[in-house]
Amino acid sequence: MMCGITGTPGTGKTKVADELARRGNTVVHLITTIGPYVTGIDERRDTQIIDVDRWSAGFRKIDGFVEGHIAHLLPCDRIVVLRCRPDELRRRLQLRKYRKEKIDENAEAEALDVCLIETVERFDPSQILELDTTSQDASHCATLIDLFAKGEIPSAFGTIDWSGYLGAS
Ligand SMILES: Nc1ncnc2c1ncn2[C@@H]1O[C@H](COP(=O)(O)OP(=O)(O)OP(=O)(O)O)[C@@H](O)[C@H]1O
Numbered sequence: 001m002m003c004g005i006t007g008t009p010g011t012g013k014t015k016v017a018d019e020l021a022r023r024g025n026t027v028v029h030l031i032t033t034i035g036p037y038v039t040g041i042d043e044r045r046d047t048q049i050i051d052v053d054r055w056s057a058g059f060r061k062i063d064g065f066v067e068g069h070i071a072h073l074l075p076c077d078r079i080v081v082l083r084c085r086p087d088e089l090r091r092r093l094q095l096r097k098y099r100k101e102k103i104d105e106n107a108e109a110e111a112l113d114v115c116l117i118e119t120v121e122r123f124d125p126s127q128i129l130e131l132d133t134t135s136q137d138a139s140h141c142a143t144l145i146d147l148f149a150k151g152e153i154p155s156a157f158g159t160i161d162w163s164g165y166l167g168a169s
């Protein structure tokens, strides 16, 4: 059973995955797997360009959790989309010293449900859990994700609406 953990940068994927690893689960941080598939740098957006088709095709499935903002591009059995209210996401990214343009870009992507939409396009509704991390700590989120991966809590998504935060900064 491979369970993906995706979401906008700052939603808490790595923190929750570290907690799942601490509890004895196998966890792959996808950032560590992209090296051979980087084809260039997008200077304007300050991000690496990855050949995701080749990366995804070459990925050997694991029994455990895969975390990263491209986890939903892998053939996961279940997929969790972490969410964070855009004003709180901005706060988290400011603490990480992100540039203003990066903060704006990510807060906007979160308000527009980009990761959720990309996930809904690729998976059956029964495979998807959307989880709001705004005011739930990583330990509690890890417990819910673990239960979802085991099929002990049902899929759920589509109740979050952060369109009111669009254009805010
Ligand atoms: N559930 C949570 N509640 C409050 N703060 C959190 C929570 N999860 C993560 N954080 C904090 O938010 C910040 C970002 O967390 P983290 O690095 O796990 O995000 P990420 O989704 O892995 O981001 P990236 O895509 O850039 O790797 C960290 O400072 C972390 O401590």
Ligand SMILES: [Mg+2]
Pocket (backbone or CB within 6 Å): 013, 014, 015
């Ligand atoms: Mg991370």
